[in-house]
Amino acid sequence: MRRPLALAALASSIVSLGALSAGVARADAPRWQTEVVQASLFDAQSLGRGNLRFALAAGFPYVQGAVGVGVGGRVDLDLRVDTFYGAANQFGVGPRVRVFGGDAFALALGLQLQGTLFRSPAIADGLSADSARHLTGLRNWGVEPELVVSTRGTAGSLFGGVAYQATYATEPDAQAPLTGPPPKWGSNLGLRLGGELGFGRNRWRLFAVLGLDLHLRAGDAPVLPRAELGFTFPG
Numbered sequence: 001m002r003r004p005l006a007l008a009a010l011a012s013s014i015v016s017l018g019a020l021s022a023g024v025a026r027a028d029a030p031r032w033q034t035e036v037v038q039a040s041l042f043d044a045q046s047l048g049r050g051n052l053r054f055a056l057a058a059g060f061p062y063v064q065g066a067v068g069v070g071v072g073g074r075v076d077l078d079l080r081v082d083t084f085y086g087a088a089n090q091f092g093v094g095p096r097v098r099v100f101g102g103d104a105f106a107l108a109l110g111l112q113l114q115g116t117l118f119r120s121p122a123i124a125d126g127l128s129a130d131s132a133r134h135l136t137g138l139r140n141w142g143v144e145p146e147l148v149v150s151t152r153g154t155a156g157s158l159f160g161g162v163a164y165q166a167t168y169a170t171e172p173d174a175q176a177p178l179t180g181p182p183p184k185w186g187s188n189l190g191l192r193l194g195g196e197l198g199f200g201r202n203r204w205r206l207f208a209v210l211g212l213d214l215h216l217r218a219g220d221a222p223v224l225p226r227a228e229l230g231f232t233f234p235g
Contacts, residue, residue, distance in 0.1 A: 164187065
């Protein structure tokens with residue numbers, strides 16, 4: 001009689017110990033972070049001091065890479081590379097400042113100082129309408145102020161922007177006879193609309209951008225559509 005009672009007591013002790021261990025394991029198990037990561041390279045919010053974010057995108061007419069770092073409560077420093085598939089490679093760096101706003105609506109101002117390397121010299125492009133210079137409107141140097149507005153939700157953000165680019169050519173374009181010296185200065189106007197969607201616990205984000213580049217220099221393609229698809233990720 002004593003042996004069954006002892007076995008029952010031992011079994012009860014084992015079950016109790018197992019339940020206690022399971023409770024401790026559940027208490028110590030890590031809890032995954034589910035809140036939205038509020039960090040974007042493209043909307044009007046700032047990244048936050050010390051935060052680093054990267055972006056890669058492909059489309060027409062550019063393949064793009066970008067890095068942003070938060071240097072202050074409202075100020076980021078952005079580095080961007082846009083390549084017209086090797087024919088023109090533009091490098092830009094500059095600040096972006098959140099002027100005001102929150103998740104419902106925000107506004108930021110940016111400024112990029114730009115330099116562009118071309119695969120062919122300007123004299124080789126001549127008057128060709130399909131050269132990299134004439135299709136993109138880019139020249140050797142550029143300054144681009146930009147205004148960005150955005151709104152955020154639980155899944156991601158929507159943003160739009162207007163950018164004006166002043167360009168300067170150190171290699172003057174070839175001109176037709178009797179037309180005078182080619183202009184050194186030019187200008188472009190960029191219109192953008194895009195959005196980001198979070199995935200992977202919202203730390204990675206898929207983004208898409210559609211836009212138009214309006215080229216105001218005579219001889220350049222007057223309008224160039226722009227479409228990009230890419231992703232951003234934290235540093």
